[in-house]
Amino acid sequence: MTKHRIIYDTDPGIDDAIALVFLARHPEIELVGITSVFGNADIDTTTRNALYLASRFAPHVPVARGAAAPLKCPAPEPISHIHGNDALGDIERIGHVDKPEDGRAAHRFMIDAVRAHPGEITLLAVGPMTNLALALQEAPDIAALVREVVVMGGAFGINGTLGNATPAAEANMHADPDAADIVFGAPWNVSIVGLDVTHETVMTTAFLASLRDSAGDAGRFVWDVSRFYERFHASDGISRGIYAHDYSAAAFVVARALYTTRSGPVRVLTDGIAAGLTIQKPASMRTDTPAPDWDTRPACDACIGVDADAVLDLFARTLAR
Ligand code: RIB
Numbered sequence: 001m002t003k004h005r006i007i008y009d010t011d012p013g014i015d016d017a018i019a020l021v022f023l024a025r026h027p028e029i030e031l032v033g034i035t036s037v038f039g040n041a042d043i044d045t046t047t048r049n050a051l052y053l054a055s056r057f058a059p060h061v062p063v064a065r066g067a068a069a070p071l072k073c074p075a076p077e078p079i080s081h082i083h084g085n086d087a088l089g090d091i092e093r094i095g096h097v098d099k100p101e102d103g104r105a106a107h108r109f110m111i112d113a114v115r116a117h118p119g120e121i122t123l124l125a126v127g128p129m130t131n132l133a134l135a136l137q138e139a140p141d142i143a144a145l146v147r148e149v150v151v152m153g154g155a156f157g158i159n160g161t162l163g164n165a166t167p168a169a170e171a172n173m174h175a176d177p178d179a180a181d182i183v184f185g186a187p188w189n190v191s192i193v194g195l196d197v198t199h200e201t202v203m204t205t206a207f208l209a210s211l212r213d214s215a216g217d218a219g220r221f222v223w224d225v226s227r228f229y230e231r232f233h234a235s236d237g238i239s240r241g242i243y244a245h246d247y248s249a250a251a252f253v254v255a256r257a258l259y260t261t262r263s264g265p266v267r268v269l270t271d272g273i274a275a276g277l278t279i280q281k282p283a284s285m286r287t288d289t290p291a292p293d294w295d296t297r298p299a300c301d302a303c304i305g306v307d308a309d310a311v312l313d314l315f316a317r318t319l320a321r
Protein backbone atom coordinates (compact mmCIF):
# COMPACT_ATOMS: atom_id res chain seq x y z
CA MET A 1 0.00 0.00 0.00
CA THR A 2 1.46 3.36 -1.00
CA LYS A 3 1.98 5.58 2.01
CA HIS A 4 4.62 7.91 0.63
CA ARG A 5 4.58 9.64 -2.74
CA ILE A 6 8.11 10.98 -3.24
CA ILE A 7 9.92 13.29 -5.62
CA TYR A 8 13.59 12.35 -5.26
CA ASP A 9 15.86 15.37 -5.82
CA THR A 10 19.33 13.98 -6.28
CA ASP A 11 22.90 14.46 -7.56
CA PRO A 12 23.83 10.83 -8.32
CA GLY A 13 26.37 10.09 -6.90
CA ILE A 14 27.08 6.70 -5.40
CA ASP A 15 25.17 7.06 -2.14
CA ASP A 16 22.32 8.71 -4.07
CA ALA A 17 22.18 5.60 -6.27
CA ILE A 18 22.12 3.25 -3.27
CA ALA A 19 19.23 5.23 -1.78
CA LEU A 20 17.36 5.15 -5.11
CA VAL A 21 17.49 1.35 -5.17
CA PHE A 22 15.83 1.35 -1.73
CA LEU A 23 13.18 3.87 -2.81
CA ALA A 24 12.38 1.78 -5.89
CA ARG A 25 12.04 -1.43 -3.89
CA HIS A 26 10.18 -0.27 -0.77
CA PRO A 27 6.50 -1.38 -0.93
CA GLU A 28 5.12 1.76 0.72
CA ILE A 29 6.90 4.21 -1.58
CA GLU A 30 5.71 5.54 -4.93
CA LEU A 31 8.43 7.42 -6.78
CA VAL A 32 6.48 10.25 -8.47
CA GLY A 33 9.59 11.66 -10.10
CA ILE A 34 13.36 11.99 -10.00
CA THR A 35 14.86 15.47 -10.35
CA SER A 36 18.55 15.98 -10.95
CA VAL A 37 20.81 18.70 -9.61
CA PHE A 38 24.53 19.52 -9.86
CA GLY A 39 26.66 18.49 -6.91
CA ASN A 40 28.58 15.22 -6.92
CA ALA A 41 29.16 15.93 -10.62
CA ASP A 42 28.03 18.41 -13.29
CA ILE A 43 24.34 18.49 -14.26
CA ASP A 44 24.89 16.56 -17.50
CA THR A 45 26.48 13.69 -15.56
CA THR A 46 24.00 13.65 -12.68
CA THR A 47 21.09 13.81 -15.14
CA ARG A 48 22.51 10.97 -17.24
CA ASN A 49 23.04 8.95 -14.07
CA ALA A 50 19.49 9.66 -12.91
CA LEU A 51 18.20 8.45 -16.30
CA TYR A 52 20.41 5.35 -16.10
CA LEU A 53 19.27 4.51 -12.56
CA ALA A 54 15.61 5.12 -13.41
CA SER A 55 15.81 2.96 -16.55
CA ARG A 56 17.39 0.16 -14.50
CA PHE A 57 15.42 0.30 -11.24
CA ALA A 58 12.34 2.51 -11.82
CA PRO A 59 11.67 2.52 -15.58
CA HIS A 60 8.26 4.26 -15.39
CA VAL A 61 9.42 7.16 -13.25
CA PRO A 62 9.96 10.50 -15.04
CA VAL A 63 13.33 12.26 -14.74
CA ALA A 64 13.53 16.06 -14.91
CA ARG A 65 16.79 17.95 -15.34
CA GLY A 66 17.54 20.51 -12.63
CA ALA A 67 19.90 23.32 -11.79
CA ALA A 68 23.42 23.35 -13.21
CA ALA A 69 24.78 25.80 -10.65
CA PRO A 70 24.02 27.32 -7.24
CA LEU A 71 21.80 30.39 -6.81
CA LYS A 72 24.67 32.75 -6.09
CA CYS A 73 28.01 31.17 -5.21
CA PRO A 74 30.35 29.52 -7.72
CA ALA A 75 29.70 25.90 -8.69
CA PRO A 76 31.68 23.44 -6.55
CA GLU A 77 34.87 21.81 -7.79
CA PRO A 78 34.49 18.29 -9.28
CA ILE A 79 34.85 15.51 -6.71
CA SER A 80 35.65 12.56 -8.97
CA HIS A 81 37.99 11.28 -6.24
CA ILE A 82 34.88 10.54 -4.16
CA HIS A 83 32.32 9.26 -6.68
CA GLY A 84 34.48 8.40 -9.72
CA ASN A 85 34.76 10.02 -13.15
CA ASP A 86 31.20 8.96 -14.07
CA ALA A 87 29.99 9.72 -10.50
CA LEU A 88 28.73 6.12 -10.18
CA GLY A 89 31.97 4.52 -9.12
CA ASP A 90 33.25 3.90 -12.69
CA ILE A 91 31.86 0.33 -12.62
CA GLU A 92 30.82 0.25 -16.27
CA ARG A 93 30.72 2.46 -19.34
CA ILE A 94 27.24 3.92 -19.04
CA GLY A 95 27.20 5.79 -22.35
CA HIS A 96 23.91 6.96 -23.85
CA VAL A 97 20.72 6.14 -21.93
CA ASP A 98 17.58 5.66 -24.08
CA LYS A 99 15.16 6.99 -21.47
CA PRO A 100 14.11 10.56 -22.42
CA GLU A 101 14.09 13.44 -19.96
CA ASP A 102 10.69 14.76 -18.82
CA GLY A 103 11.37 18.02 -20.64
CA ARG A 104 10.35 20.34 -17.80
CA ALA A 105 12.94 21.90 -15.54
CA ALA A 106 13.13 20.11 -12.19
CA HIS A 107 11.62 22.95 -10.20
CA ARG A 108 8.71 23.21 -12.68
CA PHE A 109 8.18 19.45 -12.38
CA MET A 110 8.01 19.83 -8.58
CA ILE A 111 5.53 22.74 -8.77
CA ASP A 112 3.24 20.91 -11.21
CA ALA A 113 3.28 17.65 -9.21
CA VAL A 114 2.66 19.34 -5.85
CA ARG A 115 -0.20 21.48 -7.22
CA ALA A 116 -1.74 18.39 -8.84
CA HIS A 117 -1.57 16.37 -5.61
CA PRO A 118 -1.94 18.81 -2.70
CA GLY A 119 -0.82 17.46 0.65
CA GLU A 120 0.48 14.19 -0.81
CA ILE A 121 4.01 14.75 -2.12
CA THR A 122 7.19 14.39 -0.04
CA LEU A 123 10.22 16.22 -1.44
CA LEU A 124 13.25 14.07 -0.57
CA ALA A 125 16.33 16.19 -1.32
CA VAL A 126 19.78 14.63 -1.13
CA GLY A 127 21.88 17.12 -3.10
CA PRO A 128 22.27 20.90 -3.10
CA MET A 129 18.89 22.57 -2.34
CA THR A 130 18.87 24.69 -5.52
CA ASN A 131 15.83 23.10 -7.23
CA LEU A 132 13.71 23.42 -4.10
CA ALA A 133 14.70 27.06 -3.67
CA LEU A 134 13.88 27.82 -7.32
CA ALA A 135 10.48 26.15 -6.90
CA LEU A 136 9.74 28.26 -3.81
CA GLN A 137 10.81 31.47 -5.56
CA GLU A 138 8.61 30.73 -8.59
CA ALA A 139 5.63 29.34 -6.65
CA PRO A 140 5.64 30.22 -2.93
CA ASP A 141 2.19 28.58 -2.67
CA ILE A 142 3.78 25.12 -2.85
CA ALA A 143 5.03 25.37 0.73
CA ALA A 144 1.45 24.83 1.93
CA LEU A 145 0.82 22.07 -0.63
CA VAL A 146 3.84 19.83 0.06
CA ARG A 147 3.32 17.00 2.54
CA GLU A 148 6.87 17.44 3.91
CA VAL A 149 10.47 18.07 2.94
CA VAL A 150 13.19 15.62 4.04
CA VAL A 151 16.76 16.75 3.46
CA MET A 152 20.07 14.92 3.64
CA GLY A 153 22.48 17.62 4.72
CA GLY A 154 23.94 19.74 7.42
CA ALA A 155 25.45 18.85 10.78
CA PHE A 156 24.77 20.13 14.28
CA GLY A 157 27.88 19.08 16.19
CA ILE A 158 26.20 16.28 18.15
CA ASN A 159 29.21 13.96 17.76
CA GLY A 160 31.64 16.83 17.25
CA THR A 161 31.04 16.80 13.49
CA LEU A 162 30.20 20.07 11.73
CA GLY A 163 31.22 19.33 8.18
CA ASN A 164 32.74 17.07 5.55
CA ALA A 165 33.26 19.50 2.65
CA THR A 166 34.99 21.95 5.00
CA PRO A 167 35.58 21.83 8.77
CA ALA A 168 32.32 23.81 9.10
CA ALA A 169 30.05 22.65 6.29
CA GLU A 170 28.45 19.46 4.98
CA ALA A 171 28.71 19.08 1.19
CA ASN A 172 25.07 19.69 0.18
CA MET A 173 24.88 22.81 2.34
CA HIS A 174 28.28 24.03 1.19
CA ALA A 175 27.37 23.59 -2.48
CA ASP A 176 24.48 26.07 -2.25
CA PRO A 177 24.14 27.70 1.20
CA ASP A 178 21.78 30.41 -0.08
CA ALA A 179 19.33 27.80 -1.36
CA ALA A 180 19.53 25.82 1.88
CA ASP A 181 18.81 28.92 3.99
CA ILE A 182 15.76 29.65 1.81
CA VAL A 183 14.49 26.06 2.12
CA PHE A 184 14.92 25.97 5.92
CA GLY A 185 13.13 29.32 6.27
CA ALA A 186 10.03 28.49 4.23
CA PRO A 187 6.67 27.67 5.91
CA TRP A 188 6.69 23.90 5.23
CA ASN A 189 7.56 20.85 7.34
CA VAL A 190 11.30 20.22 7.06
CA SER A 191 13.27 17.34 8.58
CA ILE A 192 17.05 17.45 8.31
CA VAL A 193 19.05 14.21 8.25
CA GLY A 194 22.62 15.36 8.75
CA LEU A 195 26.07 14.01 9.43
CA ASP A 196 25.17 13.62 13.11
CA VAL A 197 23.21 10.48 12.16
CA THR A 198 24.67 9.50 8.78
CA HIS A 199 28.12 9.13 10.34
CA GLU A 200 26.53 6.64 12.75
CA THR A 201 25.01 4.65 9.88
CA VAL A 202 27.85 2.72 8.25
CA MET A 203 27.27 0.05 5.61
CA THR A 204 30.24 -2.20 6.38
CA THR A 205 32.06 -4.30 3.81
CA ALA A 206 30.44 -7.40 5.32
CA PHE A 207 26.97 -5.81 5.13
CA LEU A 208 27.50 -4.86 1.48
CA ALA A 209 28.90 -8.31 0.67
CA SER A 210 25.83 -9.95 2.21
CA LEU A 211 23.62 -7.83 -0.06
CA ARG A 212 25.75 -8.87 -3.04
CA ASP A 213 25.20 -12.52 -2.23
CA SER A 214 21.53 -12.42 -1.20
CA ALA A 215 19.69 -9.51 -2.85
CA GLY A 216 19.84 -10.33 -6.55
CA ASP A 217 20.60 -7.69 -9.17
CA ALA A 218 19.90 -4.84 -6.74
CA GLY A 219 22.30 -6.31 -4.19
CA ARG A 220 25.02 -6.88 -6.76
CA PHE A 221 24.61 -3.29 -8.03
CA VAL A 222 24.89 -1.86 -4.50
CA TRP A 223 28.09 -3.89 -3.96
CA ASP A 224 29.58 -2.88 -7.32
CA VAL A 225 28.71 0.82 -7.08
CA SER A 226 30.06 1.05 -3.51
CA ARG A 227 33.59 -0.25 -4.27
CA PHE A 228 34.99 3.12 -5.37
CA TYR A 229 33.18 4.87 -2.48
CA GLU A 230 34.56 2.38 0.05
CA ARG A 231 38.11 3.02 -1.15
CA PHE A 232 37.52 6.77 -0.65
CA HIS A 233 36.18 6.15 2.87
CA ALA A 234 39.20 3.96 3.69
CA SER A 235 41.51 6.75 2.54
CA ASP A 236 39.51 9.03 4.83
CA GLY A 237 40.17 6.73 7.77
CA ILE A 238 36.70 5.13 7.79
CA SER A 239 37.72 1.51 7.95
CA ARG A 240 35.76 -1.11 6.03
CA GLY A 241 32.55 0.56 4.99
CA ILE A 242 30.66 3.58 3.67
CA TYR A 243 28.50 6.25 5.27
CA ALA A 244 24.88 5.75 4.20
CA HIS A 245 24.25 9.47 3.78
CA ASP A 246 21.39 9.62 1.28
CA TYR A 247 19.84 6.30 2.27
CA SER A 248 19.49 7.67 5.81
CA ALA A 249 17.18 10.42 4.51
CA ALA A 250 15.16 7.87 2.54
CA ALA A 251 14.89 5.64 5.60
CA PHE A 252 13.67 8.61 7.66
CA VAL A 253 10.67 9.02 5.35
CA VAL A 254 9.36 5.52 6.07
CA ALA A 255 10.84 4.82 9.53
CA ARG A 256 11.21 8.11 11.43
CA ALA A 257 10.67 6.34 14.74
CA LEU A 258 14.24 5.10 14.33
CA TYR A 259 15.49 8.69 14.62
CA THR A 260 15.61 11.18 17.48
CA THR A 261 14.92 14.75 16.36
CA ARG A 262 15.35 18.20 17.89
CA SER A 263 13.03 21.02 16.92
CA GLY A 264 14.02 24.62 16.24
CA PRO A 265 14.66 27.14 13.45
CA VAL A 266 17.81 26.54 11.41
CA ARG A 267 20.03 29.11 9.69
CA VAL A 268 22.73 28.43 7.11
CA LEU A 269 25.74 30.74 6.91
CA THR A 270 25.97 31.94 3.30
CA ASP A 271 29.44 33.45 3.10
CA GLY A 272 32.87 33.49 4.71
CA ILE A 273 35.04 30.60 5.76
CA ALA A 274 32.10 28.84 7.45
CA ALA A 275 29.69 29.15 4.51
CA GLY A 276 27.31 26.17 4.65
CA LEU A 277 27.42 25.87 8.45
CA THR A 278 23.98 24.92 9.78
CA ILE A 279 23.02 26.41 13.15
CA GLN A 280 19.79 25.56 14.98
CA LYS A 281 18.23 27.51 17.82
CA PRO A 282 16.75 24.55 19.75
CA ALA A 283 13.19 25.04 20.98
CA SER A 284 14.58 24.19 24.43
CA MET A 285 16.75 27.32 24.34
CA ARG A 286 15.47 29.95 26.76
CA THR A 287 12.62 31.85 25.09
CA ASP A 288 13.87 35.02 26.72
CA THR A 289 17.10 34.64 24.77
CA PRO A 290 16.37 36.89 21.78
CA ALA A 291 17.74 35.55 18.48
CA PRO A 292 15.97 37.60 15.78
CA ASP A 293 17.84 35.82 12.99
CA TRP A 294 16.15 32.61 14.13
CA ASP A 295 13.01 33.66 15.98
CA THR A 296 11.20 34.86 12.83
CA ARG A 297 11.53 31.45 11.13
CA PRO A 298 9.64 28.16 11.40
CA ALA A 299 11.13 25.25 13.29
CA CYS A 300 12.82 22.38 11.49
CA ASP A 301 13.32 18.90 12.91
CA ALA A 302 17.04 18.09 12.98
CA CYS A 303 18.05 14.46 13.54
CA ILE A 304 20.34 14.09 16.56
CA GLY A 305 20.17 10.33 17.12
CA VAL A 306 19.51 7.09 15.23
CA ASP A 307 19.05 3.35 15.76
CA ALA A 308 21.58 2.63 13.03
CA ASP A 309 21.32 -1.16 13.26
CA ALA A 310 17.58 -0.99 12.65
CA VAL A 311 18.04 1.45 9.76
CA LEU A 312 20.53 -0.90 8.11
CA ASP A 313 18.29 -3.90 8.77
CA LEU A 314 15.46 -2.04 7.01
CA PHE A 315 17.66 -1.63 3.94
CA ALA A 316 18.61 -5.32 3.88
CA ARG A 317 15.02 -6.50 4.39
CA THR A 318 13.72 -4.19 1.67
CA LEU A 319 16.25 -5.37 -0.91
CA ALA A 320 15.67 -9.01 0.05
CA ARG A 321 11.92 -8.76 -0.78
O1 RIB B 1 27.60 15.08 2.56
C1 RIB B 1 27.04 13.98 1.89
C2 RIB B 1 26.12 14.41 0.79
O2 RIB B 1 26.87 15.08 -0.24
C3 RIB B 1 25.46 13.22 0.09
O3 RIB B 1 24.22 13.63 -0.41
C4 RIB B 1 26.39 12.92 -1.05
O4 RIB B 1 25.73 12.28 -2.14
C5 RIB B 1 26.79 14.32 -1.45
O5 RIB B 1 25.76 14.84 -2.28
Ligand code: CA
Nearest residue numbers: 013016126127
Ligand atom coordinates in the same frame (compact mmCIF):
# COMPACT_ATOMS: atom_id res chain seq x y z
CA1 CA C 1 23.68 13.27 -2.76
